[in-house]
Amino acid sequence: MRVTDHGGGVWSIPVPIPDNPLGHTLVHLLDTGRGPVLIDTGWDDPDSYAVLERGLAEAGTSAAEIHGVIITHHHPDHHGLSGAVREASGAWIAMHPADADVVRRTREVGPGTWIRYVIERLEEDGAPDEHVAPLRAVRDSGRSRRASGARAALPDREISPGELVDLAGRRLRAVWTPGHTPGHVCLHLEEEVGGDPRGRLFSGDHLLPEITPHVGLYEDPEDGTVTDPLGDYLDSLERIARLNPAQVLPAHQYAFEDAGRRVRELLDHHAARLADLLRLITEAPRTPWQLAEAMEWNRPWDQIPYRSRNIAVSETSAHLRRLVKAGLAEAAPGTSPVAYRAV
Template structure:
């Protein structure tokens, strides 16, 4: 049965399943406008997900063909996956922040073989063992990856601007961290139930009620800039906390209130995590060794190969934050590079 929730004030959410993923589904939001419905995110590119989206729109009294636009909070395939198919069926525009559009363009232009070579080099530099690198070395040049050809957006989301939604006031807030171009969308309208606060916020993956989004590295192999995604995420969280929306409509789990309290919980969580990692670095560790020792939602031995790559990326993001704070430093001459507490 299609799950549709009416949030009032011309906003509904649809549960679009994510195949073989513990998150279960993406909450795709439908926003009524004077020129037709607009989606906030679309869901995973999968036949079952497409059917759920189509059925959910029918339950809302509309259809894919009637959609006017798609606003994508970030480029991940459980959010952006169906955007291209929606555009083909409706002629709807697709809007995304320029930083994530750059990731999409790079993904579309990169051959799978180059991606595997890059990942192998990155993981080797992080201290990954040979048995983890072997599958990357043996992957054929034509091995395909999910989400390798995502739709290229045709409109840019400009931070601080109102989006072109006729009859609505939806303002873009740049919240990098989970991805470089992640945006939250602030509906600057009185809450339909009269809840106290500053409108409603479509938070994507930036602010979720019960889980912490992954903070990893999304870097151009040809760009040597050292980024600080965790620092970006923490700064973005504080901006959302100051906004104090009456209600948050996230892309996973469920709607919730008291955003400032949730922001404080996440800030405290990351400070505790950074302090714990600082303690682990009393002896020099590579990013791989640090990832093995970090706490995850399951023992390291049970984490699949691809998820270990994500875990190492998150460990590196935390190391960069510690280095920027002056709490850790790379050990000169170490290869692969190790880090120690300061």
């Protein structure tokens, strides 16, 4: 893919994600009265940074000229290169406080904390011993790697939901859209697009044209708060539907129109997932792992790679928690690991 000029001082630059089926992150460049601003930066990798630099040059600027960086969410394919851009330019970095807290915690906790947390989660979800064994071996060896994002840059500005970001000559309003992460934000560029006053939306990972964003449990080894990420995500989708932008500029795939249609598709998708889960636990109590094995994915369970199974179980757990919060499911007494049944 090449740099795309979306008009009105907005470009998208595809920055590669190494060894990832998504391929790239669309980093958006926005002209402002104080200089160019980036929305997301891409994966922290020398080759990715070189591609970003070439894309900026094609758009008529450079990393050294970047005035500010706005991060839709903390994931490394979005926030990874923020530190490199700030080092090159002195740019400020802005992020929602909830995701800034994730960055801070990830930098502070040791690698052993993360591996223990992942093992505990999988054991609680009913993962079989053969799946957990490799992680236990890493833990016992003392050679645990640091969590992804352990070197991520700390932001120096907060994004305040509902307020305009401080950009000269632009009306860019932050819209808090938790679900994919606790502090995910979309950014509404309030201006006419081809005579349409509804503006454009930089949607990060919240709203993508063909992909259903991952919604799993928010991970924090040191916080036992019972969150409801899927409930957050569904509420956030409806918020974007009410906003009804003329065009959506996502962080993956391509720009598209008719945000309302895409929101309806995603709401229907998650409603079907919830109904399927409810059917399964009506038949018999099941652990999150057993439910993930029984659900439909984009390939048979025995063909899903190891790490992707962990993601699938986290997503299953988030849907299960939504059913529990809605009073439709509960833990079956006397089960260990805990199995869930319909109420």
